[in-house]
Amino acid sequence: MANMSHHRSTRVTRCSLVVSPVDVWTRRLLAPSALSVSLEGIHKKPIRKPDGTFLFLDLPSGSYVLSVTSSVFIPYRKQIETASISKLYPMITVPLLPSPKYAYPADSTAVTFELCDAASRPCADAEVWAYICEDAAARGRIMQDSLLAGADTAAVGQLQGQTVAGESLLLRGQGNEELVRVAEILPGNGLRFEQPLQENYRRGALLLPAVQTSSANNGIVILPFRGILPTSFPIKVFAINEHGSAATELTAQAGEVVSAQTLVLQ
Numbered sequence: 001m002a003n004m005s006h007h008r009s010t011r012v013t014r015c016s017l018v019v020s021p022v023d024v025w026t027r028r029l030l031a032p033s034a035l036s037v038s039l040e041g042i043h044k045k046p047i048r049k050p051d052g053t054f055l056f057l058d059l060p061s062g063s064y065v066l067s068v069t070s071s072v073f074i075p076y077r078k079q080i081e082t083a084s085i086s087k088l089y090p091m092i093t094v095p096l097l098p099s100p101k102y103a104y105p106a107d108s109t110a111v112t113f114e115l116c117d118a119a120s121r122p123c124a125d126a127e128v129w130a131y132i133c134e135d136a137a138a139r140g141r142i143m144q145d146s147l148l149a150g151a152d153t154a155a156v157g158q159l160q161g162q163t164v165a166g167e168s169l170l171l172r173g174q175g176n177e178e179l180v181r182v183a184e185i186l187p188g189n190g191l192r193f194e195q196p197l198q199e200n201y202r203r204g205a206l207l208l209p210a211v212q213t214s215s216a217n218n219g220i221v222i223l224p225f226r227g228i229l230p231t232s233f234p235i236k237v238f239a240i241n242e243h244g245s246a247a248t249e250l251t252a253q254a255g256e257v258v259s260a261q262t263l264v265l266q
Contacts, residue, residue: 016059016082017090021052021068024095025224026105027162029053034072040065053091068094072102074214095166097213100220104257110224111252113260115215115239122219123265126241129179130223131170131210133234133249139169139227140189142205152196156189156207161227163191168212171197173205179212215239221263229254239263 019037021030029052037046037054041064046054061082068076073096080092104110111130115123140159147154167182176199184192211223223235231254238247244265252258 014058015055015090017056017080017085017092019046019054019056019066019068019092019094021054021076021094021096022164022166023073024097024164024167025108025226027164030070030096034070036067036069038067040067066092066094068096070096070099072099073097074099074216093165095164097211098222098224099216100218100222102222107255108224108257109226109229109252109254110222110257111235111237111250111260112220112222112257113250114262115219115221115246115265116262117243117265122217123215123239123241123243124217124219126215126239126265127212128214128221128223128237128239129168129210129212130235130237130250131179132208132225132229132252133236134230135206135208137227137229137233138206138208139163140207142171142173142201142203142207143189145203147197147201147205149198149200150196152183152194153186153190153192156191159189159207168210170208170210171201171205172208173201176201179210180207181212223252225252237263239265241265 046056066078140156143157144155171180178198181194183194209225215221246263246265250260
């Protein structure tokens, strides 16, 4: 009688991507049921975990557009490359910013206004960024002797308040300033930025609270700030879309949500 070989195939499930949506205002993970997380072109839904994360399994290597939507946050879209994600810890933190339906936490500090065009029509999906002007509101300072253009990491003194990936800051010092977005919190109070720096800085350069967001479908913009803030402080605001741009300076009040005048794109 002939010998027969029995072959058994084994399939190993691989976690390709972990998405961790975080409320940038409160620094908290969100209930998975409050969000919809998807990758364009991938029809299989991610696994929702009780800790607020979403798991995508067995993704083919490639480029994907990650989308996170919710009734209370500005929609988030970002292109990701699986080759650039750690295979041992494939985590992506998604920073979510409040929309007009957001329920403000107690003692929130924010400025809200409507963004419209020259014909008084609400402007949706315009890019908006803002930062606090006062040095007294700094979240931290650069601690290394020199921080040169092209660098994407920085040694920072003790940061005031919790910092999360996706948070925006204004780096200011030695007559230079630029917006940076935190990609990763490094051991010892270090920060890695999403993009290399454009300017040179030295020890003592400030990291000021900033916001990068977009206008909602009705043109409403919410700029949240947190940390130990002056009672009253100025913020610089910039907005742009394909039809125009605008810049202004507004005043915020610590512990209050202030409604400001309409900003017109021209």
